[in-house]
Amino acid sequence: MVSNAHILLLFLLPLCSAALIALLLRKSGRIAAGVSIASAAACLIVALRMLAHWDMDPVHRIVTWYSMGDLQVSLGFLLNPTAAVLLFVVTFVGFFIHLFAVEYSEHDDARGRFFGGMSIFMFSMTGIVLSSNLIMMFVFWELVGFSSYLLIGHYRERESAANAANKAFIVNRIGDFGFLIGIIAIWAKFGTTDLLALETIVHADPSKLQTMIGLLLFCGVLGKSAQMPLHVWLPDAMEGPTPVSALIHAATMVAAGVFLMCRVFFLFSADALELIMWVGVVTAIYSGICAITQKDIKKILAYSTLSQLGYMVSAFAIGTAAAHAGHEYGVGASLFHLTTHAFFKALLFLAAGSIIHATHHEQNIFRMGGLISRMPWTSVCFSLGLLALVGCPGFSGFWSKEGILSLAWEHERPVFYALLGGVGITALYMARLWVTVFLGNPKTEAVGHAKENSWVMVLPLVVLAIYSVFAGWFTPLFPNATLPILVDSIPHAPESMKVWLPILSFGTMVLGLVLGGLIYKSGGEKDNLESGIPFLYRFIQTKLWFDEIYLFYVQRIQQPIARLLSNLDLLVISGIGMRGVAGGIPGGLGQVLRLLTTGNVHHYVYWFAVGVIACVAVVAGLS
Amino acid sequence: MMLSHYLIASGILFSIGFLGVLLRKNTLIVLMSLELMLNAVNLLFVAFSRYNLSLDGSIFVFFSITVAAAEVAVGLAIVVALFRLKQTVFVDAFTEMKN
Numbered sequence: 009m010v011s012n013a014h015i016l017l018l019f020l021l022p023l024c025s026a027a028l029i030a031l032l033l034r035k036s037g038r039i040a041a042g043v044s045i046a047s048a049a050a051c052l053i054v055a056l057r058m059l060a061h062w063d064m065d066p067v068h069r070i071v072t073w074y075s076m077g078d079l080q081v082s083l084g085f086l087l088n089p090t091a092a093v094l095l096f097v098v099t100f101v102g103f104f105i106h107l108f109a110v111e112y113s114e115h116d117d118a119r120g121r122f123f124g125g126m127s128i129f130m131f132s133m134t135g136i137v138l139s140s141n142l143i144m145m146f147v148f149w150e151l152v153g154f155s156s157y158l159l160i161g162h163y164r165e166r167e168s169a170a171n172a173a174n175k176a177f178i179v180n181r182i183g184d185f186g187f188l189i190g191i192i193a194i195w196a197k198f199g200t201t202d203l204l205a206l207e208t209i210v211h212a213d214p215s216k217l218q219t220m221i222g223l224l225l226f227c228g229v230l231g232k233s234a235q236m237p238l239h240v241w242l243p244d245a246m247e248g249p250t251p252v253s254a255l256i257h258a259a260t261m262v263a264a265g266v267f268l269m270c271r272v273f274f275l276f277s278a279d280a281l282e283l284i285m286w287v288g289v290v291t292a293i294y295s296g297i298c299a300i301t302q303k304d305i306k307k308i309l310a311y312s313t314l315s316q317l318g319y320m321v322s323a324f325a326i327g328t329a330a331a332h333a334g335h336e337y338g339v340g341a342s343l344f345h346l347t348t349h350a351f352f353k354a355l356l357f358l359a360a361g362s363i364i365h366a367t368h369h370e371q372n373i374f375r376m377g378g379l380i381s382r383m384p385w386t387s388v389c390f391s392l393g394l395l396a397l398v399g400c401p402g403f404s405g406f407w408s409k410e411g412i413l414s415l416a417w418e419h420e421r422p423v424f425y426a427l428l429g430g431v432g433i434t435a436l437y438m439a440r441l442w443v444t445v446f447l448g449n450p451k452t453e454a455v456g457h458a459k460e461n462s463w464v465m466v467l468p469l470v471v472l473a474i475y476s477v478f479a480g481w482f483t484p485l486f487p488n489a490t491l492p493i494l495v496d497s498i499p500h501a502p503e504s505m506k507v508w509l510p511i512l513s514f515g516t517m518v519l520g521l522v523l524g525g526l527i528y529k530s531g532g533e534k535d536n537l538e539s540g541i542p543f544l545y546r547f548i549q550t551k552l553w554f555d556e557i558y559l560f561y562v563q564r565i566q567q568p569i570a571r572l573l574s575n576l577d578l579l580v581i582s583g584i585g586m587r588g589v590a591g592g593i594p595g596g597l598g599q600v601l602r603l604l605t606t607g608n609v610h611h612y613v614y615w616f617a618v619g620v621i622a623c624v625a626v627v628a629g630l631s
Numbered sequence: 632m633m634l635s636h637y638l639i640a641s642g643i644l645f646s647i648g649f650l651g652v653l654l655r656k657n658t659l660i661v662l663m664s665l666e667l668m669l670n671a672v673n674l675l676f677v678a679f680s681r682y683n684l685s686l687d688g689s690i691f692v693f694f695s696i697t698v699a700a701a702e703v704a705v706g707l708a709i710v711v712a713l714f715r716l717k718q719t720v721f722v723d724a725f726t727e728m729k730n
Contacts, residue, residue, distance in 0.1 A: 607726030609661075613653055 010067050014058040015085050015138065018095075021047045021054070022131035029124035037119025041110050044123035048099075048106040048130060055099040059092055059489040068204055070140055079195065084140035086203055090270050092489040093343050094137045094263075097350045101259045102130050104468035108358050109251035111464045112365055122162055122249065129155035129256060136264050142191045142201040145268070149187070149228065152261050153180050159256060160248040172244040179241040183231020190224030194275070197221065203271065210274045222280030225272065226287075233265025233317050236291045240554050242314055246306040250361030253306055258313050258357050259350040266320045266346055270339040273328045281332075285325035289426050292318025294552070296433035300440065300537070301548045304371045305360050308441050309353070312397065315430060316349050322423060323412040327499070330419050340497030341415050345408035347494060348479050352396035352405055355472035359390035362465055363445070366458040373441055374535065375455065377448040382458045387446055389469040394442055396476040398435040398517050401510065407480030407498070413513055414501040431513055432520040439524025637678035644671035658713065658720040662706050669699050 025047035033040040070084025087095075106126060113119045132155055135148030153176075161173030195201055197218065198209050210217060229235065234242040245257045256262070269276070269284075276284070295314035302308045324342035331338035364371055366383060380387040396405040409431065416424035450456035460466070478485060483495060501509040527536050538545045604615070644667055651664025673692045680688030710720055717724045 609722045609725060610653065610656075617649075617653075 010058055010062050010087060012069065014054055014061075015069075017054045018051060018058070018134050018138070019131065021050050022127045022134065026124050026127035026131060029120055029127060034120040034124070037113070037116070037123075040120035040123045041113070044127045045103075045106045045110065047127055048103045051130060051134070052099040052103045055095050056487060058087075059096065059487040062087065062092070062489050064089070064489065064492070066204070068140060070202070073144075078199065080200070081143050082141060082202070083144055084202075085138040086140035087138065089489070089493045090267070090339065090343065091137050092487070093347060093493050094267050095134070096487055096490050097263075097347055098130070098133050098137060098260050101350050101354050101472070102133075102255060104471055105251050105255040105259075105354060105358065108254075108361065108465055108468040109249070111462060112251055112361055113249065116249075118162065122159070125155055125158045125162070126252075126255070129159070129261070133260055133264070137267070140203055142194060142203070142272075146184075146188065146191060149232070149264070149268075150184065152256075152264060153177065153184070153232070156180075156245070156256050156261055159252040160245045162249055162252065163247070166247065169247040172241075172247040176241040176245050179238050180231040183227050183229070183238050186224050186227020186230075190221055190227065193218075193221050193224060206272070207274050217275065217277045219277045219279040222276035223283065225268070225275060226280065226284055229265035229269055229321070230287070231265075232268075233262050233321065234314055235265070235287050235318065235321055236294060237554065239291060239295065239314050240558065243302075243307050243310045246304065246310050250306065250357060250364055253310070254354045254357030254361065257310065259354040262313060262317060263320070263346045263350065266317065266324060266342060269321070269324050269328075270343055273324070273331070273339055276325075276328055278329055278332060281325040281329040285322045285329070285420065285423060288318045288320070288322030288325060289423050290318070291315070292322065292430045293426060293433070294318075296430050296437065297548055298551050299437040300433070301535070301545055303374055303535070305363070305373050305376075305441065305445065306357070306371060308373070308437060309356055309360060312356075312434065312437070313349075313353055315434065316345070316353065316397075319409070319412055319427065319430070320345050320349070322427070323415060326415050326419050326423065330415070335419075337415070337497050337499045340493055341408070341411040341499050343493050344411055344498050347490075348396065348404035348408040348476070351472055351479055352393045352403075352476035355389060355393035355469060355476050356397065358465075358469055358472065359386050359393060362386045362461050362469065363390075363458070365465070366461055367452075368454045370452065370454055373444045375451040376445045377455065378446070378450045379455070379458060380446040382450075382456075383460045385460055385466045386469065389466075389473040391442065391446075392473045393476050394438050398438050398521065399431055399513060400517065401514055402477075402480070404476055404479035406510075406513075409513065410501065410510060411498045413509060414505070415499045417505060417509060418499070418502060428512060428516055432516040432523075435517045435520025436524045439521045440528045443525060443528045634678060634682045637674060641671045641674045641678070644668075644674065656721045656723060658710050658722055661722065662703070662710065665706075666699065666703065669695065 025043050028043055029040045033043065067087040068084070070082040073081045073083045075081065106123075109122070109126065113122050116122060129152060132148045132151035136145055136152060139145035139148060157173045157177045160176050161169050163169045191201060194206070197216065198206055200206060200209075230238045242257060242262065246253055248257070292315045295311045295318065299308050299311035299315065302311060320342045323345060324339055327338050327341050330336075363376070363379060363383065363386060366386075367376065370376060392403070396403040399406045399409040413424060413427060416427055450458075475485060483491060486494060500506075527540070529536070535545070648664045648667030648669075648671060651667065652661050655661055655664065673695055676688040676692045676695075680686065680692075713725065714720050
């Protein structure tokens with residue numbers, strides 16, 4: 009049995025930690041770090057115990073929060089297999105990233121604020137995972153957005169960080185607006201926002217499904233999971249500290265969008281799924297190509313995250329469409345890739361953080377080099393994460409990508425070829441990164457003197473590396489409660505492709521790796537693609553002008569309209585309305601009433617007495 | 632004694648208090664007059680309580696006395712603070728609420 013205490017603890021521990029830090033411990037970073045880590049560890053333990061005690065039946069407990077007319081809003085939690093997977097991923101990865109952050113933030117003056125933000129994030133993310141209805145989920149959805157804003161802008165003395173935080177927040181607002189309208193539409197259509205109730209209604213009468221509702225919900229996903237065309241905020245979000253990038257902008261928060269879809273998969277109609285699938289595919293390919301010309305190690309990983317999120321989104325769409333059509337396996341492939349991605353991408357980010365920490369904040373890969381002999385542990389862990397990401401056979405990423413590719417092969421052949429190409433692109437940009445960072449000679453003195461970090465930083469890397477390698481098949485690594493999704497609902501290649509599909513994906517991967525190795529050889533100081541095919545390089549670097557187009561829209565179209573409205577306000581309402589025709593009335597009234605304000609207490613007593621008499625008169629007259 | 636006696640006494644007390652608040656210039660006296668008004672009402676409570684043979688009114692008086700005690704503490708503190716500010720407790724000196 010899952011007791012209420014488990015759930016309350018999961019919510020309250022990080023919340024109390026955040027409150028404690030915000031109110032009392034801002035100045036004392038060491039204690040704040042301790043409190044935050046203790047709460048993360050306790051959350052992990054509670055989550056594991058809860059999952060161990062769970063009998064696999066959905067647990068659904070709610071209390072009414074408030075009701076307004078027909079609208080009943082409740083607070084509650086719903087534990088089902090989907091939530092169980094995410095709960096494990098969030099608390100597990102979260103704890104190890106907290107641990108890593110202790111040393112990473114050692115010289116940070118605002119350490120307390122940092123760990124407070126991490127705790128508030130853990131609270132909000134747990135909330136999203138366990139929410140039982142869409143309104144409550146939306147509240148936590150906004151809270152993760154807030155903590156993301158807080159942490160992206162952590163280095164607030166840097167203007168770029170402040171801008172990035174604003175950008176992330178504003179872009180997410182656009183997506184969330186659609187999400188909110190979607191929730192209202194759902195309430196208008198079904199009369200409830202409770203997840204279980206919605207599923208029952210839709211099951212009973214699938215004709216009630218509307219494409220519009222699915223697409224509106226997907227708007228929220230576009231923002232949070234940074235799909236095209238709202239992907240622009242995620243690369244900029246790398247301004248935040250690296251543990252934040254690992255936790256929020258790689259492993260958990262950006263996956264919340266995928267989780268949301270998996271949680272309400274029954275609300276998506278076939279047409280909506282078709283569109284969602286193509287958005288995912290386009291994002292996957294586009295961001296993979298963008299990653300090829302990035303020079304900042306974190307931005308490369310950020311584009312890679314975008315690309316992998318594209319895989320999850322399209323896998324969700326294909327799987328759900330297939331499930332609607334009566335086939336086996338629904339959201340399994342998507343969630344499995346989400347899980348393995350959380351491990352290996354968190355690992356890659358933390359390893360990158362370890363490098364950045366050791367080289368005194370060097371992030372340009374072309375100024376690194378030769379790190380394999382200087383930081384052996386980090387290098388090995390990074391390489392394992394990299395092999396998992398590109399889908400090397402045996403590593404976790406291989407299994408999850410194989411699931412997605414099998415799904416695509418069976419149901420959407422064109423998508424299969426696109427995603428297969430994506431595998432090659434992933435291998436290409438990761439080979440470029442690896443060669444440049446780890447081989448060759450160090451380009452700066454700081455990199456030359458880099459040393460392996462202490463065990464507090466290496467331990468999380470090792471743990472995540474173990475998961476990145478074995479998560480594909482070694483089930484004892486996971487709580488039993490997550491296995492129905494992570495093992496039983498993973499699609500496998502059909503009989504005819506059993507041999508060929510892995511060979512195809514392996515071949516594409518090797519092709520990408522070899523190509524990357526050939527172009528970037530030993531890791532020089534310059535980008536060989538830049539000097540080799542400058543036209544192509546510069547074209548990729550434009551990233552299809554998304555930022556420029558948005559900027560143009562805001563500056564040239566939105567701003568003039570705003571100015572026009574502002575002038576209208578000044579001229580008509582303020583000018584003619586207040587000072588012109590009607591100007592005499594408020595002005596004259598003000599002059600008269602001003603006389604009443606004498607400042608003398610006695611005069612106010614008289615007014616008070618008059619008021620009392622008036623009140624009594626009114627009451628007497630009425631009764 | 633009849634109920635009306637109490638009512639008249641209470642009315643006289645209340646009027647004295649009210650006039651004191653209206654006419655006196657010394658903040659301390661104004662405060663005392665306020666207390667007088669309050670206690671006039673307390674007297675009414677007790678009188679009606681006895682007349683109706685119900686304890687409700689008497690109980691309420693305890694609350695109002697408690698609140699009055701707290702209120703006086705605050706009021707006197709304000710008067711002290713005002714005196715420190717202006718070296719006087721006469722209400723004419725305090726016209727900060729204009730402006």
